[in-house]
Amino acid sequence: MTEQLSTPSIQAQFRPQKLLNLAATTWYVVTTIGQWAFGIYVIGFYGKSTASGDLAKWNQVLPHGYVKGDWMGNLVVGLHVLLAAILVLGGPLQLLPFIRRRVPRIHRWLGRIYVTTALIVATGGFVMVWTRGAVGDFVQHISISIQTIYIILFALLAWRCARARQFDQHRKWALRLFMVVSGVWFFRIGLMCWLVLNGGPVGFDPQTFSGPFLTALAVFTYALPASLGILELYFYAQKAAKRGVITVVALLIFILTALMAVGIFGAIAGMWLPRIG
Ligand code: HEM
Incomplete structure (x- = not known):
């Protein structure tokens, strides 16, 4: 066995998969930092203002946040922004293999909470x-x-596959769910990356918050999510035999992760930290 592994051809076959794993791990670490930063902001801004009864403070960020007298609408907004913290703080934990294997009970409970909260x-x-x-x-x-x-759709499918103990399918639908639930986060870091790289608003009007760049960002983040396309490429590369395919997908993930890191830096420094500071 050791002899077989040390033959150059088999060693060579192993390297692209290692690169792919490294790319996925780097993506995971950067994503976790960025989502937890978003979660800390949500608690620091919405959690704090809600707990202190200062709901009008929501309107510093959300133009349609708090409306005096509309308790039902305010409840919907409040639940939306506060429960969002569970998604961005808990989502990355669900992807940790360590928790799935060592404490499956936590994975199952957090999974139920995550799916219900996402809905x-x-x-x-x-x-x-x-x-x-x-x-x-x-x-x-x-x-x-x-x-x-x-x-x-993905929440129901991830849940159904888990209950049916179809774990390979469950993993895929859960990852797809994570990607679409992270859409609002991708939108924010995509926008901040664009602003950092261009040194200011380009391709859209910051007053009306519309323009070709924001149209493209919304379409490829929400309606036809690029994140799902990359995820499918990753699934394909995990099973692929061609070294070139695996290497290209790994490099693509590295490049996108670097852009995400720029966006996360921009969002923390320019958006989230000043609002809770
Ligand atoms: C499921 C994942 C989602 C999370 C984690 C999430 C999180 C948030 C957060 C934290 C805010 C406050 C914005 C800020 O302070 O920057 C917000 C606002 C908002 N969200 Fe979501 N959201 C999610 C999905 C959605 C979806 C699917 C919709 C619409 C279909 C939506 C519509 C809104 C709207 C309308 C606002 C108010 C901001 C505005 O006026 O544009 N969200 N969301």
Whole structure:
């Protein structure tokens, strides 16, 4: 066995998969840092203002956040933003193989909470867009509404496969769910990456929050999520025999992770930290 592994041809076959694993691990670490930073912001801004009864403070960020007298609408917004913390803090934990293998009970419970929360947050967000209005234009509103459909569908499929003990399928649907639930986070870091690289707003009007760049970002984050395309490439590369294919997918993940890191830095420094500082 040792002899076989030390033959050059087999050694050579192993390297691209190692590169792919390294790319996936790097992506995971960067994503976790970025999502937890978002979660800390949500708790620090919405959690703190809600706990202190200062709901009007939501409007510093959300133009349609708190409306005096509309307790039902305010409840939907409050649940949406506060439960979002569970998704961005808990999501990365669900992907940790260590927790799945060593403490499966935690994985199962967090999974149930994650799926239920995703259904509530996504449905609440949909109601917010079409009853209270949201920033951005019609294409952005339609795009994020399509994201709601993905979230509901993937949540149900991930849950069903887990209950049926089809773990390979469950892993795939759970990862797809993680990608679409992370859509709003991808949108924010995508925007901040663009702003950092261009040194300011280019391709959109910051006053109306619309323009070709934001249309493209909304469509490829929400309606036709690029994240799902990359994930499918990753699944394909995991099984692929061709070294070139695996290497290209690994390099693509490295490049996108570097861009994500720029966006996360921009979001923390320019958006989240100043609001809770
Ligand atoms: C499921 C994952 C989601 C998470 C984690 C999430 C999280 C959040 C957070 C944290 C905010 C506050 C924004 C900020 O302070 O920067 C927010 C606002 C908002 N979200 Fe979501 N959201 C999700 C899905 C959705 C969906 C699917 C929709 C619509 C269909 C939606 C619609 C909205 C709207 C309308 C606002 C108010 C901002 C505005 O006026 O545009 N969200 N969301």
